[in-house]
Amino acid sequence: MEQVDRHDVRARHWVAEAIRQVEADAHRSCDTHLHVFPLPAHWGVNLYLKDESVHPTGSLKHRLARSLFLYGLANGWIGPNTTIVEASSGSTAVSEAYFARLIGLPFIAVMPESTSPEKISLIEFYGGKCHLVTDPRTIYAESIRLATESGGHFMDQFTYAERATDWRGNNNIAESIFHQLAMEPHPEPTWIVVGAGTGGTSSTIGRYIRYRRYATRLAVVDPEGSAFYPSWVTGDASVTAPGSRIEGIGRPRVEPSFLPSVIDRMIQVPDALSIAAMRWVREVTGRDVGGSTGTNVAAAVQLLAEMRAAGEEGSVVTLICDGGERYRGTYDNDAWLRDQRLDIHPHLANLRAFLAS
Numbered sequence: 639m640e641q642v643d644r645h646d647v648r649a650r651h652w653v654a655e656a657i658r659q660v661e662a663d664a665h666r667s668c669d670t671h672l673h674v675f676p677l678p679a680h681w682g683v684n685l686y687l688k689d690e691s692v693h694p695t696g697s698l699k700h701r702l703a704r705s706l707f708l709y710g711l712a713n714g715w716i717g718p719n720t721t722i723v724e725a726s727s728g729s730t731a732v733s734e735a736y737f738a739r740l741i742g743l744p745f746i747a748v749m750p751e752s753t754s755p756e757k758i759s760l761i762e763f764y765g766g767k768c769h770l771v772t773d774p775r776t777i778y779a780e781s782i783r784l785a786t787e788s789g790g791h792f793m794d795q796f797t798y799a800e801r802a803t804d805w806r807g808n809n810n811i812a813e814s815i816f817h818q819l820a821m822e823p824h825p826e827p828t829w830i831v832v833g834a835g836t837g838g839t840s841s842t843i844g845r846y847i848r849y850r851r852y853a854t855r856l857a858v859v860d861p862e863g864s865a866f867y868p869s870w871v872t873g874d875a876s877v878t879a880p881g882s883r884i885e886g887i888g889r890p891r892v893e894p895s896f897l898p899s900v901i902d903r904m905i906q907v908p909d910a911l912s913i914a915a916m917r918w919v920r921e922v923t924g925r926d927v928g929g930s931t932g933t934n935v936a937a938a939v940q941l942l943a944e945m946r947a948a949g950e951e952g953s954v955v956t957l958i959c960d961g962g963e964r965y966r967g968t969y970d971n972d973a974w975l976r977d978q979r980l981d982i983h984p985h986l987a988n989l990r991a992f993l994a995s
């Protein structure tokens with residue numbers, strides 16, 4: 639990794655200017671919306687969708703990418719000649735390519751070759767290069783190799799997501815949610831429901847809830863083929879798994895930024911239900927959302943049904959992680975669903991019945 643020469647005044651000026659540019663991006667941006675999901679008023683429960691798809695780079699990863707660049711710049715790991723390398727399922731690489739271009743650095747994304755073509759072209763649109771690997775498990779070693787060869791810096795979101803994000807505040811996603819709920823009937827939600835890719839979002843929210851002493855509980859969803867749920871249930875962090883079909887969440891190994899101790903409950907969601915819920919959200923709200931949002935909403939519906947069955951009033955918050963336009967070739971494609979042997983129709987019928995019940 640190229641270390642920024644401590645004595646090189648010009649490099650220090652470059653770092654200061656790069657930090658100003660990244661901070662200015664935040665200053666130009668407004669906060670993401672918190673949408674009300676339409677539920678019958680007499681139910682006494684409310685569901686909210688925190689819309690992270692409206693960030694400049696279209697996903698929740700815009701926040702993380704900004705934090706990782708500030709962390710790398712402030713640590714002296716990124717300088718005027720640093721090639722930025724990242725291992726990603728796609729979303730983080732899109733956002734990091736944007737920030738690399740913002741400060742004038744080359745960017746290489748190491749991703750599984752199964753990554754959606756929409757995400758690959760977005761990374762290239764921001765000037766990034768995509769280095770595709772056949773086996774998703776090799777993205778870490780391949781990133782380290784490319785960073786070493788280019789004398790560059792491996793951003794390593796899976797390790798640093800939980801460290802680079804300020805969990806005490808600084809307008810992190812949790813602080814934004816609680817601020818936007820302040821005038822709602824149930825401003826302190828019963829549950830916040832999120833997925834885990836790096837685990838950074840769930841770690842930030844879990845820590846913030848405890849730091850601010852809220853009674854809110856954190857539920858983390860997991861798709862098929864992921865190591866997070868089995869590891870959380872058994873406490874065994876060495877669990878491995880085949881890998882997830884829901885882009886952005888679920889991992890073949892337990893990632894370093896996954897913090898099981900701040901998670902109150904984990905819910906496994908079948909992939910067919912995730913995709914049914916993705917389409918149902920669009921049907922009910924008109925909002926075009928991605929697969930991991932479907933996973934979130936499916937679990938939120940389960941928790942709402944449990945609250946209603948227990949006669950409990952309250953609110954549940956979950957995330958719109960990115961937009962559906964990134965998955966036209968997969969979750970939105972019936973031929974792809976057939977190939978994957980995913981029958982979403984019974985799940986779609988159940989979700990429609992839930993709202994009609």
Ligand SMILES: Cc1ncc(COP(=O)(O)O)c(C=O)c1O
Nearest residue numbers: 729834835836837839886930959
């Ligand atoms: C679309 C999408 N949803 C959810 C997540 C999970 O976020 P985190 O990495 O903070 O756990 C990711 C992460 O890459 C993602 O890309």
